Amino acid sequence: MRIKHSRHFPWLLYLAPALLVYTVFMAFPLIDSLRLSLFSGNNQVTRVFVGLDNFKRLFTDPEISTRYWGAFFNTWKFFFVHFIVQNGLGIFFAVLLTQETMKGRQIYQTIIFIPTTFAVLITGYLWKLMLNPVWAGDFLVSIGLPFLKHPYLGDTNTALWAVSLVSCWQWLGIPTMMFVAALRNINVELLEAARLEGAGSVKTFWYIKLPLIKPIVGIVAVLTFVNNFNAFDIVFAMENVNGAPEYSTDLIGTLFYRYGIAGQHPIGIPDAGLGAAIATITFLLLMVLVIPTLRQTQRGA
Amino acid sequence: MKRLHVLLPMLLLLCVLLPVSAQGNKAEISDEVVLTMGSWRTDDVEQMNRLLNAYKKLAPKVTIKFQPTNPPDYNATLRLQLDSGTGPDLMYARSYAAGQELYNAGYFADCTDIPGLMENFSASNLAPWQMSDGTMFAVPFAAVSHAVYYNKDIFKKEGLSIPENWEAFLSLCDTLEKKGYTPLANGLADEWDILETFFFGLLPNYIGGADMRVKYESGELPLNDRNFVEAYQAMADVAQYCPDGFESVTYNDSQVLFNSQKAVMFVDGSWTAGVYKDAPFDWGLFAIPAPKGKSTAICFHPDMAITMNTATKHPEEARAFLAWLCSEEGATTASQNLPSGYFPMIKFPIKLEDPHANEFLSLNAGRKTDARFVWPKLMNLYAPMNQAVIKVMKGDISAKQAADSVQALM
Numbered sequence: 095m096r097i098k099h100s101r102h103f104p105w106l107l108y109l110a111p112a113l114l115v116y117t118v119f120m121a122f123p124l125i126d127s128l129r130l131s132l133f134s135g136n137n138q139v140t141r142v143f144v145g146l147d148n149f150k151r152l153f154t155d156p157e158i159s160t161r162y163w164g165a166f167f168n169t170w171k172f173f174f175v176h177f178i179v180q181n182g183l184g185i186f187f188a189v190l191l192t193q194e195t196m197k198g199r200q201i202y203q204t205i206i207f208i209p210t211t212f213a214v215l216i217t218g219y220l221w222k223l224m225l226n227p228v229w230a231g232d233f234l235v236s237i238g239l240p241f242l243k244h245p246y247l248g249d250t251n252t253a254l255w256a257v258s259l260v261s262c263w264q265w266l267g268i269p270t271m272m273f274v275a276a277l278r279n280i281n282v283e284l285l286e287a288a289r290l291e292g293a294g295s296v297k298t299f300w301y302i303k304l305p306l307i308k309p310i311v312g313i314v315a316v317l318t319f320v321n322n323f324n325a326f327d328i329v330f331a332m333e334n335v336n337g338a339p340e341y342s343t344d345l346i347g348t349l350f351y352r353y354g355i356a357g358q359h360p361i362g363i364p365d366a367g368l369g370a371a372i373a374t375i376t377f378l379l380l381m382v383l384v385i386p387t388l389r390q391t392q393r394g395a
Numbered sequence: 396m397k398r399l400h401v402l403l404p405m406l407l408l409l410c411v412l413l414p415v416s417a418q419g420n421k422a423e424i425s426d427e428v429v430l431t432m433g434s435w436r437t438d439d440v441e442q443m444n445r446l447l448n449a450y451k452k453l454a455p456k457v458t459i460k461f462q463p464t465n466p467p468d469y470n471a472t473l474r475l476q477l478d479s480g481t482g483p484d485l486m487y488a489r490s491y492a493a494g495q496e497l498y499n500a501g502y503f504a505d506c507t508d509i510p511g512l513m514e515n516f517s518a519s520n521l522a523p524w525q526m527s528d529g530t531m532f533a534v535p536f537a538a539v540s541h542a543v544y545y546n547k548d549i550f551k552k553e554g555l556s557i558p559e560n561w562e563a564f565l566s567l568c569d570t571l572e573k574k575g576y577t578p579l580a581n582g583l584a585d586e587w588d589i590l591e592t593f594f595f596g597l598l599p600n601y602i603g604g605a606d607m608r609v610k611y612e613s614g615e616l617p618l619n620d621r622n623f624v625e626a627y628q629a630m631a632d633v634a635q636y637c638p639d640g641f642e643s644v645t646y647n648d649s650q651v652l653f654n655s656q657k658a659v660m661f662v663d664g665s666w667t668a669g670v671y672k673d674a675p676f677d678w679g680l681f682a683i684p685a686p687k688g689k690s691t692a693i694c695f696h697p698d699m700a701i702t703m704n705t706a707t708k709h710p711e712e713a714r715a716f717l718a719w720l721c722s723e724e725g726a727t728t729a730s731q732n733l734p735s736g737y738f739p740m741i742k743f744p745i746k747l748e749d750p751h752a753n754e755f756l757s758l759n760a761g762r763k764t765d766a767r768f769v770w771p772k773l774m775n776l777y778a779p780m781n782q783a784v785i786k787v788m789k790g791d792i793s794a795k796q797a798a799d800s801v802q803a804l805m
Contacts, residue, residue: 227640228648248584248642338586339642339789340782355471359587361493361774362470 128377131370148371158353162372164341165349168254172345173322175258176265181314183262184269189299191270192277203274207267214264218331221260222247247332250342257343261328265321269314276307312391316384323376326351346376428712430459433476433486435469436699438669439734446732450719457712459485477502477704484707485716488533488700490523490766492774498532504703506531509714511721519605520740523697523766533700534717536729537737540665540755541596541694547677549576549659561600561629561686568636571659578636580658582644583785590781593662593683594630595767599692600685601626604763612772618805619798625686627787627794634788642789665736668751672735680751682758695764697740779804 131148135141153159187206191199209217223229225246234242246256280303288298304311326347329337335351336359337344352358354369434443443461451458462483464472470493476482477497488494488503497503506512507530513521516535524533550556553574558564568578583589601622602608610616617623638644638652650670652658662683671678685691701720703713719725723743730739735749738756747753769777783797792800 222643222645226643226648228638228644228652231639243640245640245643248582248640248644334585336586336778338584340785356467357471358778359467360777361489361496362467363474363493363496364471 124377127370128374130366131374132367133370134365134367144367148367149375152368152371152375158368161341161344161349165337165344165346168337168342168344169323169325169346171254172258172261172325173319175255176262176318176322177315179259180262180266181269181311181318183266184314185273185311187266187270188273188277189303191274203271206270209264210267212264214327215331217264218260218328221256222332225256248339250340253333253339253343257328257332260332261325264328269318272310272314273307276310277303280306309392312387315391316387319384319387320380323347323380346372350376426456428457428709430457430485430707430709430713430716431483432459432461432701433469433473433483434461434463435466435487436734437463437465439463442732442734446729449728449732450716450725453719454712454715457716459716473497480706482704482706484709484713485701485703487536488524488702490697490700491770491772494524494532494700494702495526498526498530502705503532504705504707504710504713506534506702506717509534509721510718512717515721515723515726515742516740517742520697523771524700524702533702534720535697535740536699536701536720537733538740539696539698539737540758541592541663541696542665542680542682542755542758544653544661544663544667544671545679545681546653546656546659547679549656549676557681558684560684564684565632565636568633568660572636577638577652577658578660579633579638580644580649580652580661581633581637581663582641582646582649583788584643584645584648586781586785588646588649588663589630589788590777590784591767592664593633594626594780594784595696595769596662596664596694597629597683598626598768599694599763599765600683600689601629602768604692605765608765608768608771611768614805617802618776619795619802623798623801624794627783627797629686630784631787631790631794634790637788665738665752665755666734668736668749668755669734680754680758682762690762692763692765693759694767695738695759696766696770698737776801776804 132143132145133141134144134148151158152162187202190196191203196202227234227243227245231243234240244252246252284302284306285298288302293301324347325345329335329343329345329348330351333339333343335348335356337348350369350372353365353372355364356362357364432443432447436443440461440463443463447459447461469487470489473482473486474497477500482502488497494503509531512531512534520535520538521531524535525531545557549571553571555567555570558567571578581589581593602611607616611618634641638648638658644652649658649661649663650667653661654671654674656676682691682693701717703710703717707713720729721741723741726739726741726743727745730741730745730747733739735752736755738747738752739745747756769780779801783792783800786792787794787797
């Protein structure tokens, strides 16, 4: 009895502060916002239980559902660009950086990582100026590239791609560093053995390196997914909360902000219930897709 | 070891409880009254403090603290404060629907019997803060106007003059473009500005003043009649005179383009006048001209009013301040402390010192005026109309299609 007591109680005690903070500031608000999606009204007094009405409005109201599906598919596009460009380049650079023959590795590593340390609002704003023909047009003409002069952020065909690529550029350093760390952990003997067996660098990558860093690939994929489904800041910085032009850069994050937090300009009365409904669906979607991905890639890790 | 198990949680508990009890009540001892004032005008802290200091001389025991919120967040923040019972005692009230909503929710006090209010303001200036039964929920404070800013130096250099009508305006733009200038600074990236300053600015020229707007609101006239199609067409026609890549030009960019003399004209609201205070060139204003055969009207928009919280602990002091704003003396002091580009709405003839402010006001002389078209009754059409204007200017749809798309939502 006594032994059991002293064995189990201490770790609970040390865990308690973290658990307390987590419960109060993470778990409770999360569960409360799920609950909120079943209510209408903005405060405790006027809040009314409306069942699934917020969800019904989200999918049947012609205006709201158009906006929701628009944002939904834009978010998927935004995510795929990151998944392919950001993570693809991440692996590519990581393999280059871990080559033994690579010179000046520190310098390249720093260059790749530096943008992640900048504030999104600042990089977004700078790119907004660079992509604006009014400010950058003369420069493009002077270096002989006048065909690049285009209002990228004002054209519905290019705006989402431009915003996504800027975001990829900024966050490229994170997956690169994670892949570098994973690749460095691979036992050198394995690689030497492969080389002695006559495997080229492409084969080594596909059959040795990639399978061994699979758990990290999984984690990076999940992080990319979660971060991009909650993306808001880069659109806020480069376009506006309406997802200009013509809602073509409207993400679930900006839609949620408009409906749930700020309200639509110029009246600006938020609809907390509808916002919570959007957040709830995003939460469920993330759960459904993240858990199997983690299971797949973390097995035996 | 065992004692530690008891001690640690106790300590933890103490840590949690301490800040709570420390917050306890700070009793107010003096008979001084402190009122807070909520606002969306973060730019006006200096002017408002001057105004409030002037009031303090009249009512030494009352201190009013000006606590503005970031403009886009004001409605949401105010709502949150009022809902949770921490709203300010006095606050700026939005006109029409946004304000009515807060009166209906029981947060804005009934101001109808504040001395001077009903007598010293014209009916049309009272209307934006009036319920349909005539109840006033705020005291009108300031209006904004919309016009074409133009670079006088360039006009002089090129021998150009202010256009008489819309057709002349277009040919003026054409002349400027041929001479290598960017005629207009306006862009589409921020969306709200092209609608609120340009489209709503020129709309009264095509549909007429408030008396005509009412007919559209009641459905007597459709929103895709000839007047509206012509107005959308006007927007389509000016698109080519906006900067290259105007699709991605923000409101800020527009201001910089005009201020750096890259663009010669800028259709904008009066609130920007202060931005060009130190401009290195001479600038002036003219009304957005009406097409031939129509008379020029002005979009003179009731923008801000001040009201009091029904839950304030000091209703008498708050009322006294509002009554002061309705008096000639109060209104004069207030007007002199308004930032440039904001105009008093009270009946008394008040002299403004800023020459550009007077230039703006002189545009109203002998002309019909009206609020921005959708504000009084059709606010739900704001976003669709905004998108229609943008698409027309990009050439994605025709003026007729733009008008039809909005009428379809009536």
